[in-house]
Amino acid sequence: MLLEMENHSTLLSLNMSPFNAANSNDSPMNNNQSSSPLPPQYNSPPISTPYSSCQQNMGMQHHYQQSMMMSQSMNNIDTSYLFSSSGVNTLSGIDMGASYQIAGVATSLTGGSIGDIPDTKDCIEELCPVCGDKVSGYHYGLLTCESCKGFFKRTVQNKKVYTCVAERSCHIDKTQRKRCPFCRFQKCLEVGMKLEAVRADRMRGGRNKFGPMYKRDRARKLQIMRQRQLAAQTLRGGLSGDMYSNQPGTSPFANIHIKQEIQIPQVSSLTSSPDSSPSPIAVALGQVNSSLVQPASNQHPALQIVGVPGGGHSSMAMSGGSENKLWAQANSTTTSPHSLSPKVFQFETVVPQGGSVSASSKVSPLIRDFVAAIDDREWQNSLYTLLQNQTYNQCEVDLFELMCKVLDQNLFSQVDWARNSIFFKDLKVDDQMKLLQHSWSDMLVLDHIHQRMHNNLPDETTLHNGQKFDLLNLGLLGVPSLADHFNDITVKLQDLKFDVSDYICIKFMLLLNPADVRGITNRKHVQEGYEQVQQALLEYTVTCYPQVQDKFHKMQQLLPEIHSLAARGEEHLYHKHCNGSAPTQTLLMEMLHAKRK
DNA sequence: GATCAAGGCCAC
DNA sequence: GTGGCCTTGATC
Numbered sequence: 259m260l261l262e263m264e265n266h267s268t269l270l271s272l273n274m275s276p277f278n279a280a281n282s283n284d285s286p287m288n289n290n291q292s293s294s295p296l297p298p299q300y301n302s303p304p305i306s307t308p309y310s311s312c313q314q315n316m317g318m319q320h321h322y323q324q325s326m327m328m329s330q331s332m333n334n335i336d337t338s339y340l341f342s343s344s345g346v347n348t349l350s351g352i353d354m355g356a357s358y359q360i361a362g363v364a365t366s367l368t369g370g371s372i373g374d375i376p377d378t379k380d381c382i383e384e385l386c387p388v389c390g391d392k393v394s395g396y397h398y399g400l401l402t403c404e405s406c407k408g409f410f411k412r413t414v415q416n417k418k419v420y421t422c423v424a425e426r427s428c429h430i431d432k433t434q435r436k437r438c439p440f441c442r443f444q445k446c447l448e449v450g451m452k453l454e455a456v457r458a459d460r461m462r463g464g465r466n467k468f469g470p471m472y473k474r475d476r477a478r479k480l481q482i483m484r485q486r487q488l489a490a491q492t493l494r495g496g497l498s499g500d501m502y503s504n505q506p507g508t509s510p511f512a513n514i515h516i517k518q519e520i521q522i523p524q525v526s527s528l529t530s531s532p533d534s535s536p537s538p539i540a541v542a543l544g545q546v547n548s549s550l551v552q553p554a555s556n557q558h559p560a561l562q563i564v565g566v567p568g569g570g571h572s573s574m575a576m577s578g579g580s581e582n583k584l585w586a587q588a589n590s591t592t593t594s595p596h597s598l599s600p601k602v603f604q605f606e607t608v609v610p611q612g613g614s615v616s617a618s619s620k621v622s623p624l625i626r627d628f629v630a631a632i633d634d635r636e637w638q639n640s641l642y643t644l645l646q647n648q649t650y651n652q653c654e655v656d657l658f659e660l661m662c663k664v665l666d667q668n669l670f671s672q673v674d675w676a677r678n679s680i681f682f683k684d685l686k687v688d689d690q691m692k693l694l695q696h697s698w699s700d701m702l703v704l705d706h707i708h709q710r711m712h713n714n715l716p717d718e719t720t721l722h723n724g725q726k727f728d729l730l731n732l733g734l735l736g737v738p739s740l741a742d743h744f745n746d747i748t749v750k751l752q753d754l755k756f757d758v759s760d761y762i763c764i765k766f767m768l769l770l771n772p773a774d775v776r777g778i779t780n781r782k783h784v785q786e787g788y789e790q791v792q793q794a795l796l797e798y799t800v801t802c803y804p805q806v807q808d809k810f811h812k813m814q815q816l817l818p819e820i821h822s823l824a825a826r827g828e829e830h831l832y833h834k835h836c837n838g839s840a841p842t843q844t845l846l847m848e849m850l851h852a853k854r855k
Numbered sequence: 856g857a858t859c860a861a862g863g864c865c866a867c
Numbered sequence: 868g869t870g871g872c873c874t875t876g877a878t879c
Contacts, residue, residue, distance in 0.1 A: 405870045462862045463876030
């Protein structure tokens with residue numbers, strides 16, 4: 259009974275990095291970190307999957323979870339990804355999802371009290387995400403043990419090149435971590451240890467700009483811990499006072515208000531390190547016991563999506579602090595050895611392109627807020643970090659697979675943006691999922707158009723290994739033949755002086771379009787949100803672009819074209835997936851399946 | 856002055 | 868090569 263209630267009370271934070279709540283304006287690099295000492299070669303294909311803490315004992319259980327996921331997910335994407343609640347006892351610090359972190363500390367229903375909240379040091383009583391040993395502090399981006407800290411430092415500083423005598427998927431734990439440095443280093447990267455935190459100049463002492471992130475992470479953990487204790491305390495009170503009965507269908511949370519802090523994982527590690535990197539949905543499905551959390555008669559009764567404490571920008575949850583690498587490189591005094599650089603981008607201001615500053619001052623607060631929440635740097639940082647990490651010491655990577663991974667990451671970004679967005683965030687989970695399932699590909703295409711038009715995203719980049727990566731293909735969802743259509747839409751939008759405000763409003767309209775989505779329970783709210791954005795955009799175009807005749811309607815007329823392109827992309831991806839050519843267990847594939855239910 | 860995350864040292 | 872402990876130095 260107590261255990262079950264504790265499971266109910268588990269406040270979790272699905273997380274993949276200490277830095278999810280980070281302010282994207284924080285650059286992690288210190289001046290004394292003059293360059294990113296990236297080793298030129300590793301034998302590992304590191305995956306950009308910054309998750310942290312509490313990740314071990316992944317072996318059989320996660321394989322089981324994954325297989326369970328495969329059998330369930332086809333018909334059940336619903337709330338698993340985004341809004342899972344966990345019945346898993348996270349308190350022992352074991353077996354968290356690979357891409358997730360439950361940033362809780364030991365708090366039980368039977369011990370502790372609000373008055374004896376431990377300080378943040380107790381938050382660090384976690385286990386090294388690489389090997390499960392005791393954490394000694396923040397090292398190179400996240401909480402790790404002393405030995406993995408040293409191992410990571412030696413590897414990067416000395417540009418070690420390891421090989422794996424097995425299948426590059428060795429299990430890494432405290433007792434076996436010395437057996438395969440290749441897989442150990444791979445896991446270091448997977449969990450989010452940051453190459454750029456190893457100083458090229460070997461300067462001792464001092465602190466770099468990861469400091470604020472560490473601080474935020476601590477604060478966040480402390481907050482979550484307090485919430486946990488509050489919940490536990492409330493439950494204890496409820497128990498002693500017999501405030502609720504355990505009748506079937508009655509959530510013990512019916513009488514308490516607990517916000518579940520839910521964060522969206524970084525893109526899963528997909529195909530690597532199966533013992534440590536199950537997909538997000540595997541984690542969700544494996545750890546969610548819906549019968550525990552959600553009584554059948556009352557789905558999602560206690561779920562409430564909340565913003566990340568600390569005011570982290572929505573897109574930051576994607577990042578795992580990955581903005582750091584790019585800006586570190588951008589600020590580096592040494593030349594990056596590769597062509598992946600943020601310098602190619604120009605981030606535009608939000609003043610309407612065809613308008614004046616005075617016109618921009620007439621922009622509605624709604625649109626201004628929309629635009630202010632855009633963080634394109636983060637999007638691109640995530641993109642380039644992923645590309646960078648995926649190609650270390652790889653002679654040749656499967657470019658389609660890589661594209662799918664990028665799309666998957668973008669999709670997570672998409673979801674996270676939506677999750678924190680006005681109108682959308684107020685909806686029930688089921689409604690949110692339905693809207694996302696309907697609009698994700700349209701939004702991916704639109705996002706790419708935006709990045710290309712407004713931030714000079716190139717159509718191609720050279721990977722670390724010299725391969726050319728077709729960035730435009732991301733916008734085409736992998737269908738090169740759609741390039742003409744894509745360019746045609748782009749040209750039309752350019753003719754309409756499509757700007758950032760237009761983009762974000764259109765994106766909202768794609769997301770909040772209730773017309774084609776069946777089964778929306780709170781259709782009224784969605785409709786109202788849609789209409790508000792529509793109205794704001796209409797006024798904006800009339801006010802700021804009087805010279806563009808009928809801009810609003812002409813833009814609206816392009817939406818079916820975007821949808822058509824995205825639909826063809828979806829078909830292509832689905833086909834590739836069915837052929838076994840696309841990575842499985844990705845949010846991308848789940849979305850593809852969800853539409854075909 | 857305290858903190859703490861860097862790099863360094865050295866016994867194993 | 869590993870990993871526990873030490874030194875350093877920027878930040879609070």
